[in-house]
Amino acid sequence: MPVIQVENLRKVYGDVVAVDNVSFQVNEGEIFGMVGPNGAGKTTTIECIEGLRRPDGGDVHTLDLNPQTDGYALRERIGVQPQESALSDRVRVWEALDLYASFYRRSVDLNSLMEQLGLTEKSKAYFDKLSGGQKQRLSIALALVNDPELIFLDELTTGLDPQARRVMWDLVKNVRDKGKTVFLTTHYMEEAELLCDRVAIMDQGRIVAMDTPDNLIRDLGVDTRIVFTIDGDLEMDSLRALDGVSRVERSSEHIVVYGQGETLVGNVVNALTANGVRLRDLRTEQPTLEDVFLNLTGREMRD
Amino acid sequence: MLVELKLFLREPEAFFFTLIFPMIMLFVFGSVYGNKPSEFYGGHGSVDVSVPAYMGIIIAMTGLVSIPISVATDREKGVLRRLRTTPVRPQTILMSWVMVYFLVTVMGALLLVVAGKIFYNLRFEGNVLYVFFAFVLSVFGFVALGFVIASLARTARSANIIGMVLFFPMIFFSGATIPWQILPKGVKAVARALPMTYVVRLLQGLWFAEPWSKQLTSVAVLAGMLIIGVLVSAKIFRWE
Numbered sequence: 001m002p003v004i005q006v007e008n009l010r011k012v013y014g015d016v017v018a019v020d021n022v023s024f025q026v027n028e029g030e031i032f033g034m035v036g037p038n039g040a041g042k043t044t045t046i047e048c049i050e051g052l053r054r055p056d057g058g059d060v061h062t063l064d065l066n067p068q069t070d071g072y073a074l075r076e077r078i079g080v081q082p083q084e085s086a087l088s089d090r091v092r093v094w095e096a097l098d099l100y101a102s103f104y105r106r107s108v109d110l111n112s113l114m115e116q117l118g119l120t121e122k123s124k125a126y127f128d129k130l131s132g133g134q135k136q137r138l139s140i141a142l143a144l145v146n147d148p149e150l151i152f153l154d155e156l157t158t159g160l161d162p163q164a165r166r167v168m169w170d171l172v173k174n175v176r177d178k179g180k181t182v183f184l185t186t187h188y189m190e191e192a193e194l195l196c197d198r199v200a201i202m203d204q205g206r207i208v209a210m211d212t213p214d215n216l217i218r219d220l221g222v223d224t225r226i227v228f229t230i231d232g233d234l235e236m237d238s239l240r241a242l243d244g245v246s247r248v249e250r251s252s253e254h255i256v257v258y259g260q261g262e263t264l265v266g267n268v269v270n271a272l273t274a275n276g277v278r279l280r281d282l283r284t285e286q287p288t289l290e291d292v293f294l295n296l297t298g299r300e301m302r303d
Numbered sequence: 304m305l306v307e308l309k310l311f312l313r314e315p316e317a318f319f320f321t322l323i324f325p326m327i328m329l330f331v332f333g334s335v336y337g338n339k340p341s342e343f344y345g346g347h348g349s350v351d352v353s354v355p356a357y358m359g360i361i362i363a364m365t366g367l368v369s370i371p372i373s374v375a376t377d378r379e380k381g382v383l384r385r386l387r388t389t390p391v392r393p394q395t396i397l398m399s400w401v402m403v404y405f406l407v408t409v410m411g412a413l414l415l416v417v418a419g420k421i422f423y424n425l426r427f428e429g430n431v432l433y434v435f436f437a438f439v440l441s442v443f444g445f446v447a448l449g450f451v452i453a454s455l456a457r458t459a460r461s462a463n464i465i466g467m468v469l470f471f472p473m474i475f476f477s478g479a480t481i482p483w484q485i486l487p488k489g490v491k492a493v494a495r496a497l498p499m500t501y502v503v504r505l506l507q508g509l510w511f512a513e514p515w516s517k518q519l520t521s522v523a524v525l526a527g528m529l530i531i532g533v534l535v536s537a538k539i540f541r542w543e
């Protein structure tokens with residue numbers, strides 16, 4: 001029983017087809033990401049699934065409900081973190097949580113929610129005095145206040161510093177580990193790779209690829225590069241013979257090994273150690289979802 | 304609803320204007336003109352005539368300025384949009400806004416009355432219930448107007464501008480600030496098209512125990528504004 005089922009979704013704004021015949025499904029307990037550049041149609045899609053927007057064509061079923069006709073029933077069971085949403089400047093953290101909790105029939109213990117999200121210290125603080133990271137944490141808290149089965153996160157970490165982003169990622173993983181399903185959109189490929197169980201790459205209103213990040217990268221068939229410097233000498237053929245290696249290039253003591261497979265790096269390092277060769281400055285360059293996107297669309301992700 | 308009220312109280316500017324400004328007017332004009340009965344006001348003191356009029360200012364402030372600005376600001380910030388993702392019904396939100404603004408307006412009016420009584424020996428000749436009813440009608444009428452403005456304005460800034468543009472002429476031409484008796488003919492003609500004029504007339508009339516039969520136009524205008532305002536804003540209100 002998929003948690004979200006979308007078939008032939010279509011949404012048009014005037015002349016622009018924002019979402020063009022999009023179909024996919026999301027399963028219970030997974031973190032599913034819609035990835036793509038800004039303007040790809042991700043937010044429109046997520047809003048159609050949430051019930052905030054009315055599709056022009058296609059079928060959407062969220063938690064087996066129709067988001068348009070069963071909107072209120074659906075909202076009891078989902079949590080939504082919209083892309084740009086702020087709260088009134090001078091509302092206190094606990095007040096906002098209390099207010100939102102009052103909208104639902106069921107809500108979690110607010111104190112423990114604040115604790116989980118590291119907001120207890122700031123419970124009396126005014127919204128406009130919070131840092132960007134704290135605002136985002138409050139934003140997630142508001143989406144979790146009713147202990148939803150399904151959570152929507154639209155552009156979770158836009159504008160956050162790297163540390164705050166990591167905190168967010170851990171939080172999302174925690175939520176999934178509790179058995180909830182997470183549907184997120186992002187334009188950060190790195191985020192999608194790290195976080196999502198499955199990913200749908202979206203561009204100009206269409207889904208251009210959908211699979212696990214690992215599969216997508218592997219299917220790309222692009223080699224991983226392992227770059228390092230050696231002290232001592234080594235026959236390149238011994239490296240070439242290793243499992244997964246496709247090519248080895250050398251320029252005096254700088255070596256680049258091309259290959260594929262999970263065990264590639266391990267094999268190379270082991271081989272070097274076994275031969276008593278010391279290596280320095282080891283660097284691995286792997287293809288990323290960005291490369292997948294580039295390959296599929298011929299364009300780079302504009303970030 | 305409590306949260307909304309607290310929020311309002313924390314906006315010092317709004318608080319000041321709505322509650323304090325009319326008080327200032329009261330004290331300024333009160334000290335200048337006193338409150339002795341005079342022929343000019345048909346046998347009433349200037350403060351007696353002014354207090355109901357200043358209530359009109361409070362009502363206008365709420366309806367034309369406070370509501371449009373705060374609603375449009377919330378919309379702009381995405382506050383309203385986020386509320387739409389929860390099971391809360393739109394009616395609940397609207398009602399809580401209306402209640403808050405109503406309470407604030409009543410508080411302002413009460414403050415005026417109390418100050419008038421204490422400092423200027425305010426005289427009241429009407430029926431409290433009647434005046435209260437008229438007050439409620441006026442408030443709701445202007446609240447409805449406020450939501451229409453909030454629906455029409457695209458940004459918080461334009462809500463601000465529209466509100467101000469409507470507010471100042473309305474309070475100056477309607478007899479709410481400058482007494483009706485002083486206004487030149489031309490202004491009076493314009494004033495007949497302004498809803499605030501009818502608020503002032505209605506409140507003053509009932510304050511001095513004029514019969515309801517004399518207030519029919521005012522009541523009709525305000526009730527009409529209320530009904531039309533509610534219908535229009537229900538149709539065009541935008542949550543984002």
